[in-house]
Amino acid sequence: MNAFFNYFSEIGRGVKTLLKGMQITNGYFFKPREIVTQKYPENRATLKMFDQFKGEVIMPHDDNNQHRCTGCGICENNCPNGSIQILTKKETNAEGKAVRIVDKHIYHLSMCTFCGLCIKTCPSDAITWGQTFEHAVFDRSKLTKVLNKPGSTIKKEVKG
Amino acid sequence: MAFSIYDFSSFTQSIHQLLSGVMSPAWVLVSELVLVGLVFLMFYALLGLALVYxxxxxxxxxxxxxxxxxxxPQGIFQTIADLIKLLFKEIFIIKNADKFLFNLAPxxxxxxSMMAIGALPFAKGLHAMDFNIGVFYILAVTSLGVVGILLxxxxxxxxxxxxxxxxxxxxxxxxxxxxxxSMLAIIIFSGSMQLSVIVESQANGWWIFKGHIPAFISFVIFLIAATAETNRGPFDLAEAESELTAGFHTEYSxxxxxxxxxxxxxxxxxxAALATTLFLGGWMPLHFGVDTQFNHIMDFVPPVVWFFGKTFFVIYIIMLFxxxxxxxxxxQLLTLEWKYLLPINLFNIVLIAFLVMMGWHF
Structure with missing residues (x-):
């Protein structure tokens, strides 16, 4: 007899919970809450990406056209698919000593998998994530970028 | 009756007479078949696209x-664009596939499904074929689809x-x-398998109202079982995107x-159309009581509008599922059927037979 009642109470409970679920979805259909998707090309002007968004690797420069890259090559070594190349050159500094500085920090966006190992391992925090995401171009060579701006120098406080 | 102004049989009769005037009876039959076929093909394609959207x-x-x-506007041409894309795609034949059956299955x-749609009554007189065993015919034809799926x-x-x-x-x-x-419940109530007679029997009230609680239980069971029959979620195990990529049509393109x-x-x-025809009165308008102002207003809404309105309401419920x-x-699927739906259904049928025997329904 107990099993008999269990059978029906189970059906009752099942129907109740199913109706509850349908009530919620039906409510969403007739009165949608905030639309979670973006209407992208229209809201281009106001669209703001999130802090953790991985758009591309960039090298921040300050107002004096100075960056923090020492050209050590750790990012190049850590990149799993070789999308970073570092070209260095020797230069004599103010004290007359020959030092190695970065000539070109070449970044192949076309090969990057956005794993972030270069940024994580950079000892002087010279590179970081940029927020741009419209990377489509008609020529693949445009995806190869030189991150340090021409004529830029290294900041004083960064130890080589 | 007020809805005789929307009777389509005079319209179809006039087409028949027009054709009979210009050609021999055999050609009349052929051209009528072609006409009905074309109308249904157009209806099928357009409604399919609308439903996907x-x-x-x-x-x-x-x-x-x-x-x-x-x-x-509002993306209404999206499915047409998708269809054009599908038309341009390569038809891929797999190595070692049974080519004849592979081509035959779709x-x-x-x-x-096309054959079953031909038997539906859309309005009075708007009926491609009105079998005296319409319900039985639809059951028989829809179960042919599983042969295609298995193939x-x-x-x-x-x-x-x-x-x-x-x-x-x-x-x-x-x-x-x-x-x-669950269809049998309505056959007991109306005493006929002919779909037009089932619809006519609901002129003074839909079976879901006239048949008390047993008819409502039958309606719910019909909705659940029909959702399972059409392989739609939550019963879409046959496709189960996350487990079987796309199920039986994985290899088709x-x-x-x-x-x-x-x-x-x-x-x-x-x-949905069957649920409408059997339980929700088909193309019959909604009536409360007898001969009230409300009923007269409802009679002026065309039966086609009633039929599609109710059908789309049921479709919305199925989509909500x-x-x-x-x-x-x-x-769980088989438990639901064999342990719950079937025993409840059988008991329900006995109850309905008792109700009808005692004449307790309206």
């Missing part, structure tokens, strides 16, 4: 998204397809019982895939 929109709103809204599926799974020479087809077979064979028994897709949506329409409930496991 509707489903995507409904699903999007339920999930707080917008859905297709770029191609045309046609069986689509013919099965598609078997001939694809792929484990996903075969698994999907086997699941689909188990599901359709067991839920066919519930569909048949281009227009053949479109056939399966279209047939699935038209089966949903068919299930899909986007609310998680997919059942195969054992």
């Amino acid at each position: 509707l489903e995507r929109r409904v699903c999007a709103f339920i999930q707080n998204r917008l859905g297709p809204n770029r191609v045309g 046609f069986i599926v689509i013919i099965a 598609a799974g078997w001939s694809s020479n792929s484990k996903y397809s075969l698994l999907g087809a086997m699941r689909s077979g188990a599901q359709i064979i067991s839920y066919e019982l519930s569909v048949g028994l 281009g227009i053949r895939f479109a056939f399966f897709f279209l047939a699935e949506y038209m089966n949903m329409f068919l299930a 899909k986007w609310t409930f998680p997919r059942l496991r195969i054992d």
Whole structure:
């Protein structure tokens, strides 16, 4: 007899919970809450990406056209698919000593998998994530970028 | 009766007389068949596209998204664009597949749903064929679709397809019982299998109202079983995107895939239209009481509008099922059928027979 009642109470409970679920979805259909998707090309002007968004690797420069890259090559070594190349050159500094500085920090966006190992391992925090995401171009060579701006120098406080 | 102004039989008769005036009876028959076939093909394709669009929109709103809204106003041309894309795609024939069965399967599926739609009464006199065993005919024809699904799974020479087809077979064979028994409830009430007679018997009230609680239970069971029969969520084990990639139509591409897709949506329409015809009064307008002002106003709404309004209401409920409930496991699916739906249904039938015998329904 107990099993008999269990059978029906189970059906009752099942129907109740199913109706509850349908009530919620039906409510969403007739009165949608905030639309979670973006209407992208229209809201281009106001669209703001999130802090953790991985758009591309960039090298921040300050107002004096100075960056923090020492050209050590750790990012190049850590990149799993070789999308970073570092070209260095020797230069004599103010004290007359020959030092190695970065000539070109070449970044192949076309090969990057956005794993972030270069940024994580950079000892002087010279590179970081940029927020741009419209990377489509008609020529693949445009995806190869030189991150340090021409004529830029290294900041004083960064130890080589 | 007030809805005689919307009687389509005089319209069809005039077409028949017009054709009879210009050609011999044999040619009249042929040209009428061609005409009805063309009308149904157009109806089938357009309604299929509309349903795909509707489903995507409904699903999007339920999930707080917008859905297709770029191609045309509110995205109404999106499915047409998708269809054109599918038409241009390569039809891929797999190595070691059984070519004949592989090519045949989508046609069986689509013919099965097409044949069933021909028997639906859309309005008074707007009826391609009015069999005296209409309900039985629809049951027989819709179960042909599973043959196509099984053939598609078997001939694809792929484990996903075969698994999907086997699941689909188990599901359709067991839920066919519930569909048949819940239809039987209305056959007992109306005393006929002819769909037009079933609709006429609801002129003074729909069976879902006239038949008390047993009719409502039958309606709910019919909705559940018909959702399972059409392989829609939460009973979409035959496709089960996350487990079997796409189930029985994994290996199909281009227009053949479109056939399966279209047939699935038209089966949903068919299930909703049958629920409308049997339980919600078909093309009969909504009436309260006898000879009231409200009834006269309702009589002026054309029966086609009533039929499609009710059908789309049922379609919305079926869509709500899909986007609310998680997919059942195969054992849960069979438990639901054999332990719950079937015993309740059988008891319900006995109850209805008793009600009708005592004349307790209206």
